[in-house]
Amino acid sequence: MTKKDIFLNGAFRENSVWKQILGICSTLAVTNLMLNSLIMGLGLTFALALSSFTISLIRNYTPRSVRMIAQTLIIAAYVIIVDIILKAKLPDISKQLGPYVGLIITNCILMGRAEAFASKYPPLDSLIDGIGAGAGYTLVLLVISFIRELFGFGSLFGVKVLGSWWTNWSIMVMAPSAFFLLAMLIWIINNKYYKVG
Amino acid sequence: MGISAFLLFWAAIFTSNILLTNFLGMCSYLSVSKEVGSSLGLGVAVTFVLVFTTALNWLAYQYLLVPFNIVYLEYIVFIIVIAAFVQLLELIVERYAPALYYTLGIFLPLITVNCAIFGVSLFMVIRNYNFLQSIAFGAGSGLGWLLAILMLAGIRAKLKEKLIPAGLRGAGISLIITGIMALAFIGFSGIAPIQ
Numbered sequence: 001m002t003k004k005d006i007f008l009n010g011a012f013r014e015n016s017v018w019k020q021i022l023g024i025c026s027t028l029a030v031t032n033l034m035l036n037s038l039i040m041g042l043g044l045t046f047a048l049a050l051s052s053f054t055i056s057l058i059r060n061y062t063p064r065s066v067r068m069i070a071q072t073l074i075i076a077a078y079v080i081i082v083d084i085i086l087k088a089k090l091p092d093i094s095k096q097l098g099p100y101v102g103l104i105i106t107n108c109i110l111m112g113r114a115e116a117f118a119s120k121y122p123p124l125d126s127l128i129d130g131i132g133a134g135a136g137y138t139l140v141l142l143v144i145s146f147i148r149e150l151f152g153f154g155s156l157f158g159v160k161v162l163g164s165w166w167t168n169w170s171i172m173v174m175a176p177s178a179f180f181l182l183a184m185l186i187w188i189i190n191n192k193y194y195k196v197g
Numbered sequence: 198m199g200i201s202a203f204l205l206f207w208a209a210i211f212t213s214n215i216l217l218t219n220f221l222g223m224c225s226y227l228s229v230s231k232e233v234g235s236s237l238g239l240g241v242a243v244t245f246v247l248v249f250t251t252a253l254n255w256l257a258y259q260y261l262l263v264p265f266n267i268v269y270l271e272y273i274v275f276i277i278v279i280a281a282f283v284q285l286l287e288l289i290v291e292r293y294a295p296a297l298y299y300t301l302g303i304f305l306p307l308i309t310v311n312c313a314i315f316g317v318s319l320f321m322v323i324r325n326y327n328f329l330q331s332i333a334f335g336a337g338s339g340l341g342w343l344l345a346i347l348m349l350a351g352i353r354a355k356l357k358e359k360l361i362p363a364g365l366r367g368a369g370i371s372l373i374i375t376g377i378m379a380l381a382f383i384g385f386s387g388i389a390p391i392q
Contacts, residue, residue: 021224021227021228021367021368022224023224024220024223024224024227025220025221025222025223025224025312025316026220028220028223029219029220029221069280072276072280073273073276076272076273076276077273079272080269080270080272080273083269083272084269098319098320098323099316099319099320099323102271102272102315102319103221103312103315103316103319105272105276105315106276106310106311106312106315106316107312108224108310111310174379174383175217175218175220175379175383176376176377176379176380176383177376178220178376179372179373179375179376179379180372180373180376182372183365183368183369183370183372183373183376186364186365186368186369186372187362187364187365187369188364190363190364190365190369191364194364196363196364
């Protein structure tokens with residue numbers, strides 16, 4: 001597989017969210033504002049790419065029996081870095097994201113990529129796979145948060161785009177809309193992209 | 198801090214259900230909810246583990262992380278506490294209650310990576326709960342999660358024979374059902390506000 005294939009596979013064909021249904025928690029929780037989604041996506045991509053790289057570097061020296069705990073600790077270390085950077089540079093957004101930054105550790109995407117890719121392939125390929133999967137995840141977050149912020153607040157990235165005539169749909173800010181929108185996204189992609197049924 | 202432990206327990210089940218309003222524990226929720234029996238087993242195991250790990254993490258946070266000023270290590274400490282507790286529980290159950298091990302034991306490894314467990318510990322720190330509140334919050338969140346997965350499993354069992362568009366089968370339809378459940382649970386909000 002070429003590097004480009006690895007990237008595209010991670011981002012589209014084997015997209016973690018819509019194909020493998022992983023990492024749903026944060027996909028639903030942080031998507032009420034586009035800015036939060038973007039920061040969350042970048043944070044996850046950073047942690048995912050670097051932890052894949054590191055796990056792949058030590059893949060030949062890790063005994064199978066302690067593999068899981070070693071992977072978890074490596075992931076946790078990078079997530080702590082993300083958390084500290086966010087707290088220092090973007091304290092407001094860090095507060096809004098709340099526990100969901102820390103929850104990147106238990107995000108199934110990271111463990112999934114570590115198991116499925118990084119523990120088998122060389123470091124550089126794993127790095128690209130991590131960036132690809134992170135990009136795919138960020139893409140889904142941005143699509144859902146675009147709809148939720150536009151209809152829920154009449155704004156995009158915090159900038160008002162719909163005039164004063166617009167009445168905010170409060171349902172879009174609340175939890176149920178996240179479930180419905182993700183379901184619709186999965187449905188559309190299954191039909192149009194994978195040609196199911 | 199004003200909210201009593203008793204109120205917090207009910208609020209965690211209904212008004213701010215860990216799954217339906219905070220979206221935690223979605224992965225195992227979607228994959229295990231095919232059968233009512235295994236949903237019940239996993240739900241009970243999650244509740245049990247939640248009560249104990251929340252209590253342990255509270256102690257670890259107050260008596261280890263805060264005094265030594267290493268709060269930034271909370272993620273690693275919490276994860277290790279959860280993983281160690283689950284491992285220990287698995288050994289104990291296998292040794293002393295083999296019958297229970299065969300019904301619940303298979304779910305225990307799944308729990309370590311269930312984000313509801315880790316998320317409840319993080320919420321506990323962010324919201325400054327005291328020891329009693331933490332236990333009540335852990336128990337309520339676990340029961341709330343159990344309630345949500347049981348409802349989904351029941352509805353999915355009914356849907357087995359129904360004609361569902363091919364692209365929606367599996368995760369898609371489960372998410373829509375969950376959305377409708379979340380919509381119903383909004384009706385509870387305001388009874389006991391949490392925070």
